[in-house]
Amino acid sequence: GNSVTQMEGPVTLSEEAFLTINCTYTATGYPSLFWYVQYPGEGLQLLLKATKADDKGSNKGFEATYRKETTSFHLEKGSVQVSDSAVYFCALSPRPNNAGNMLTFGGGTRLMVKP
Amino acid sequence: EAQVTQNPRYLITVTGKKLTVTCSQNMNHEYMSWYRQDPGLGLRQIYYSMNVEVTDKGDVPEGYKVSRKEKRNFPLILESPSPNQTSLYFCASSLRGLADNEQFFGPGTRLTVL
Numbered sequence: 001g002n003s004v005t006q007m008e009g010p011v012t013l014s015e016e017a018f019l020t021i022n023c024t025y026t027a028t029g030y031p032s033l034f035w036y037v038q039y040p041g042e043g044l045q046l047l048l049k050a051t052k053a054d055d056k057g058s059n060k061g062f063e064a065t066y067r068k069e070t071t072s073f074h075l076e077k078g079s080v081q082v083s084d085s086a087v088y089f090c091a092l093s094p095r096p097n098n099a100g101n102m103l104t105f106g107g108g109t110r111l112m113v114k115p
Numbered sequence: 116e117a118q119v120t121q122n123p124r125y126l127i128t129v130t131g132k133k134l135t136v137t138c139s140q141n142m143n144h145e146y147m148s149w150y151r152q153d154p155g156l157g158l159r160q161i162y163y164s165m166n167v168e169v170t171d172k173g174d175v176p177e178g179y180k181v182s183r184k185e186k187r188n189f190p191l192i193l194e195s196p197s198p199n200q201t202s203l204y205f206c207a208s209s210l211r212g213l214a215d216n217e218q219f220f221g222p223g224t225r226l227t228v229l
Contacts, residue, residue: 032214036213042222044220046218047216102163102174103158103160103216
């Protein structure tokens with residue numbers, strides 16, 4: 001079956017530090033990969049996505065590259081801000097999509113950025 | 116404003132008392148889905164709907180029912196809630212049920228079953 005593994009948190013960083021949140025996946029075929037972010041008290045929102053090998057998704061200074069050879073999709077940001085404090089979820093959607101756009105999520109990583 | 120709304124946002128109930136959590140989207144999306152979020156487990160899909168009158172089970176459907184009579188609404192029904200259904204629930208929608216489509220999430224419903 002499909003699965004997503006991401007590093008456990010919490011991750012605590014000082015403002016302007018470099019961020020990496022690791023994500024690896026197991027899936028048949030060629031899944032689409034996503035990072036969703038959940039700010040306190042809110043629902044999830046899409047941060048970035050990549051749909052094929054070597055694609056790089058980017059948004060708001062965050063980046064992640066679809067690495068098929070290592071089945072990874074690590075999230076990075078060069079300089080975090082306090083406003084980036086949130087829970088980050090790595091997810092995949094299988095293709096061919098016979099499962100109704102079912103997203104498989106990792107367990108989530110809480111990021112705390114201190115001033 | 117394009118959004119997914121859920122009601123109620125918070126609910127405390129007792130074992131066995133039927134409840135319904137409503138979900139509505141105003142984006143004319145075909146696909147809708149329900150997830151539950153539990154610590155350390157991420158989000159797990161309960162049920163999804165590819166379109167009106169088309170629903171199917173996700174990973175953890177036991178104890179839940181859904182219906183999709185209208186395109187915009189996708190209520191989640193707990194006929195006889197139990198304490199292990201205490202969780203944070205999210206409704207989501209996307210334009211189509213395709214792997215590349217972004218899912219838009221509601222604000223969540225925190226349910227406690229005593």
